[in-house]
Amino acid sequence: MGALIEKAGGRIVTATYGTDEHRRLLRTLKGETMWPPPVWLMRQAGRFLPEFRALREKADFLTRCMTPDIATEITLQPVRRFAMDGAILFSDILVLPWAMGQSLEFVENRGPVLGAIRSEADLNRLDPKRVPEVTAPVMETLSRLRKALREPVGVAAADTVTLIGFAGAPFTVACYMVDGGGSREFAQTRLMAYQEPGLFDQLIALLTETTTDMLSAQIEAGAQAVMLFDSWAGLLPPLEFRRHVIGATRQIVSELKRRHPGVPVIGFPRLAGGMAAEYARETGVDTMALDTSADLAAVAGQVSPDLVLQGNLDPVSVLAGGQAMLKEALAIREAGRGRPHVFNLGHGVLPTTPPEHVGELIAAIRKVN
Numbered sequence: 001m002g003a004l005i006e007k008a009g010g011r012i013v014t015a016t017y018g019t020d021e022h023r024r025l026l027r028t029l030k031g032e033t034m035w036p037p038p039v040w041l042m043r044q045a046g047r048f049l050p051e052f053r054a055l056r057e058k059a060d061f062l063t064r065c066m067t068p069d070i071a072t073e074i075t076l077q078p079v080r081r082f083a084m085d086g087a088i089l090f091s092d093i094l095v096l097p098w099a100m101g102q103s104l105e106f107v108e109n110r111g112p113v114l115g116a117i118r119s120e121a122d123l124n125r126l127d128p129k130r131v132p133e134v135t136a137p138v139m140e141t142l143s144r145l146r147k148a149l150r151e152p153v154g155v156a157a158a159d160t161v162t163l164i165g166f167a168g169a170p171f172t173v174a175c176y177m178v179d180g181g182g183s184r185e186f187a188q189t190r191l192m193a194y195q196e197p198g199l200f201d202q203l204i205a206l207l208t209e210t211t212t213d214m215l216s217a218q219i220e221a222g223a224q225a226v227m228l229f230d231s232w233a234g235l236l237p238p239l240e241f242r243r244h245v246i247g248a249t250r251q252i253v254s255e256l257k258r259r260h261p262g263v264p265v266i267g268f269p270r271l272a273g274g275m276a277a278e279y280a281r282e283t284g285v286d287t288m289a290l291d292t293s294a295d296l297a298a299v300a301g302q303v304s305p306d307l308v309l310q311g312n313l314d315p316v317s318v319l320a321g322g323q324a325m326l327k328e329a330l331a332i333r334e335a336g337r338g339r340p341h342v343f344n345l346g347h348g349v350l351p352t353t354p355p356e357h358v359g360e361l362i363a364a365i366r367k368v369n
């Protein structure tokens with residue numbers, strides 16, 4: 001196929017259709033060491049770009065997630081501007097409980113509000129059989145995205161951008177399901193884990209199975225890698241962490257590997273701290289995403305050299321921009337040198353981040369020196 005030359009985010013990219021040669025993110029997620037590292041940002045879709053805010057007026061959040069035209073467009077917006085090495089599906093971790101029948105609303109300035117699950121009767125009202133039908137539009141979005149990314153998208157060259165699917169990890173999704181919305185402590189959820197371990201195990205088992213099937217469907221629809229967001233993993237003490245974070249993740253990863261050998265899985269056990277190395281060793285994830293608090297160089301010394309690390313610039317430094325951001329960013333890039341590393345943030349990009357700061361960040365990461 002014809003070679004293509006395109007200027008992308010300040011670098012020249014040559015892409016040959018149908019080969020892995022220029023898929024820098026996918027190759028890194030499969031274990032190759034690249035310099036400079038590939039880069040994308042958590043929560044890059046649907047947050048900080050003015051072109052997204054314009055679309056936001058048109059439909060509520062769940063409608064945006066469930067309408068392939070809109071979700072495809074929002075996913076591509078950051079790619080068009082910055083030629084990110086990855087495109088993350090525009091959707092949400094709470095689509096899964098909603099698809100099983102739990103009520104869900106996104107309330108302005110408050111975040112998600114769900115009908116809390118507190119009893120076996122509540123749990124039994126959920127219907128996992130509905131998930132494939134309800135999430136069919138999400139799979140349609142993924143197949144459109146995969147097709148769109150075979151052509152140039154804005155400054156991104158054809159067939160260079162890796163399409164990432166995702167889900168919440170069972171514990172984090174359970175947090176929202178049981179507490180009924182966002183919280184700092186998720187005390188109701190953790191109380192259930194201690195007081196009604198049988199019921200909580202049932203919920204985690206249900207989420208483990210439905211998450212596996214949903215990620216598998218995402219891969220079949222076109223996702224080239226998948227990520228498990230465990231944003232609240234760090235709330236659990238070691239025994240519970242082993243059971244509900246490591247145990248559930250290990251089951252999902254091993255079944256995905258059986259069904260889709262070679263498709264990389266990224267795990268993000270946010271604030272796992274002292275449990276991160278065990279998570280890396282025991283879950284089977286190919287890539288571990290680090291939160292802002294982790295010292296990338298120190299973690300690199302504790303895990304297998306084959307484990308891909310992703311992260312972990314403070315999103316607030318990108319809000320600040322300028323030298324403060326660049327100094328942090330280049331130190332992280334340097335810490336990942338010589339091992340497989342995907343440059344990213346330590347948590348999602350903040351909605352008020354000026355797009356020019358993101359542009360400067362991407363250019364600095366891609367500068368070869």
Ligand SMILES: Cc1c2[nH]c(c1CCC(=O)O)Cc1[nH]c(c(CCC(=O)O)c1C)Cc1[nH]c(c(CCC(=O)O)c1C)Cc1[nH]c(c(C)c1CCC(=O)O)C2
Pocket residue numbers: 042043044045046047056061088089090091092093094106110111112166182229231348
């Ligand atoms: C915990 C969590 C949620 N959702 C997610 C997590 C894990 C990552 C993290 O810790 O940030 C993950 C998520 N949410 C969204 C994406 C899509 C793609 C992307 O990463 O850019 C992803 C990967 C879109 C979204 N998810 C949500 C929005 C905003 C909704 C709106 O436009 O009103 C978007 C674009 C809503 C949402 N969804 C959730 C909350 C707490 C909120 C409200 C606050 C917020 O905006 O972050 C749950």
